[in-house]
Amino acid sequence: MPFKKLTLFTLVITSLVFSSCKKDEENIPSKLDDQLEDALSSASNGLGKAFYKMPTSTNLRGIPQDPKNPLTEEKVALGKLLFYETGLSISPLMPENKGEYSCASCHIAAAGYQSNLVQGIGEGGQGFGINGEGRTKDPNFEESMMDVSPVRVPSILNNAYQQNLFWNGMFGATGVNRGTESLWLPETPMGANNLGYEGVETQAIAGLVGHRLNVNVDPTILAELGYTEMFDAAFGDLPEDQRYNGITTGLAIAAYERTILANQAPFQKYVHGDLNALTEEEKRGAILFFDEAGCASCHNGAGLNNLEFHAIGMKDLKDNPQAYNVGDSNPGYLGRGGFTGNSEDNYKFKVPQLYNLKDAPFLGHGCSIGTVEDMVRYKNLGVSENSDVPNTQLAEDFTPLNLTDEQVSDIAAFVNDGLYDPNLSRYVPGSLPSGNCFPTSDPIAKDDLGCN
Numbered sequence: 001m002p003f004k005k006l007t008l009f010t011l012v013i014t015s016l017v018f019s020s021c022k023k024d025e026e027n028i029p030s031k032l033d034d035q036l037e038d039a040l041s042s043a044s045n046g047l048g049k050a051f052y053k054m055p056t057s058t059n060l061r062g063i064p065q066d067p068k069n070p071l072t073e074e075k076v077a078l079g080k081l082l083f084y085e086t087g088l089s090i091s092p093l094m095p096e097n098k099g100e101y102s103c104a105s106c107h108i109a110a111a112g113y114q115s116n117l118v119q120g121i122g123e124g125g126q127g128f129g130i131n132g133e134g135r136t137k138d139p140n141f142e143e144s145m146m147d148v149s150p151v152r153v154p155s156i157l158n159n160a161y162q163q164n165l166f167w168n169g170m171f172g173a174t175g176v177n178r179g180t181e182s183l184w185l186p187e188t189p190m191g192a193n194n195l196g197y198e199g200v201e202t203q204a205i206a207g208l209v210g211h212r213l214n215v216n217v218d219p220t221i222l223a224e225l226g227y228t229e230m231f232d233a234a235f236g237d238l239p240e241d242q243r244y245n246g247i248t249t250g251l252a253i254a255a256y257e258r259t260i261l262a263n264q265a266p267f268q269k270y271v272h273g274d275l276n277a278l279t280e281e282e283k284r285g286a287i288l289f290f291d292e293a294g295c296a297s298c299h300n301g302a303g304l305n306n307l308e309f310h311a312i313g314m315k316d317l318k319d320n321p322q323a324y325n326v327g328d329s330n331p332g333y334l335g336r337g338g339f340t341g342n343s344e345d346n347y348k349f350k351v352p353q354l355y356n357l358k359d360a361p362f363l364g365h366g367c368s369i370g371t372v373e374d375m376v377r378y379k380n381l382g383v384s385e386n387s388d389v390p391n392t393q394l395a396e397d398f399t400p401l402n403l404t405d406e407q408v409s410d411i412a413a414f415v416n417d418g419l420y421d422p423n424l425s426r427y428v429p430g431s432l433p434s435g436n437c438f439p440t441s442d443p444i445a446k447d448d449l450g451c452n
Helices: 002-026 031-043 048-052 073-082 189-195 199-210 220-224 228-234 246-258 266-271 280-290 336-340 372-381 405-418 443-449
Strands: none
Touching (some): 031 048, 031 280, 048 266, 073 228, 073 246, 199 246, 228 246, 266 280, 266 405, 280 405, 372 405
C-alpha cells in the first residue's frame, strides 16, 4: 500500500513537472521574438514591452486619468449606463426626436467604438441595423439640421492615452492646448476647456451639449430615468445642487470611456508574456512596424498614438458621396489649423490609435481609405490624394517607404489581427435603469434591435 501511494504521488509530481516544462518550452523565444524584443526596446527608448502594456479595465489605479476626475467604481458604473442612455436626448431640434439617440448611436462597440458609417448620425437619423450599418437619414428631417460631423467620428477606444481629443485636438485644457486659452470662447464647444479638465472629460461634457443630449436643460430627467442613487454614490462629495447636471454626467461618461481599453488584443497578451499570442506573420509585421517601416515614430506607447498633428494628404468628407450636410469649406477640413487659426497647422490631423480598425469599413478623417492594408499601401506609396493640401504642409516622414507587397501584408496583419480585441461587447450594459431601448430608439431602430 505505501508503495502504491508513493507511485501515485510520483506520477502526479512527474506529470506536473512535465506539463510545466512543456509550457515553458512552448513559450521559449524564437528568432522572431528576439527581433521583436529588440524592435520594441529601440522604439521605446529601452523600456521594451512594459511601455506598451495596458492595465485591466478594473485596475482603476493603473488607468491614466484626470486628477480632477479620479476613477471610482461607482462613477464608471454610472457612466457605462449614461453613455447608452437614449433618455438623455432631451434637447433635440425636433420634439418628436426626443429620447431617440445616445452617445453610443455614433460610437458603436462592434465598430471599434467608431461609427459603422462614414458619419455617425445622432438626431436626424433612423434605424440601426445590426451594428449601426443600417442607420440612415430620416427622410422627414432636413439635411442641414442633422447632427453629423464634418470629419470621421474618432474612436473612443483607448482614450485614456490621449490628453487632447478630436482630430484637431481642440478638447482639453492641458497638454498641447496650453497656450490656446484665447480660443476657448464660451459660446463654442471649446468653451468647455475653461472647466480645466483633460480632453476625455472636456469632450464628454461638450458633447452632451453639442449632440443635443443637454441634461442641463432639465436635470430632473436624471431622476425620472432612475439614476439618482447612482449619482449620489458617484458624486456624494458634492452638494446636492451640484450633483445632477451636464458636468457630472460628462465626468461619469468620461470615467467609463477611460476603462474602454483593447487590453485583450493578441499584442497586449504578447507584451504581457504570452509569446504565442501573435502569429509569425503578425510578428514579422510588428518588427517592421516598430523598426524598418517607422510606423512607431508616430504610433507609439500603449495606445499606439501620440499628441502630434501631421498632414498626410488624405481626402475630406466633402469628397465622399455618402456624407450628409458637408460643404466645400469647413474648419474641420483644416485639421489643427481649423482650431488654432495658425496656417502652419493647416491640414494636420492628430495621430489616431490603431486598435480594432478592421471593425469599421472606413479609415482616415475623411473615410477615404477602406481597409488597413489600403492604408499601409497609401503610406508606403507616400503620395498625397488630396489636391487641396499643399506639398509644403505634408509631413517630412510622408515619403515612399519602398516596402515589398509581402511586407505591406505583414504590417497589415499585425494591425488588423494583432491589435484586434475580439470582446469589446464586455463594455456594453445588458439593460438600462430606464428600460429604454439603446443605443438608438426611434421606431425603425426598435424593430432592428428587437425592442418592441
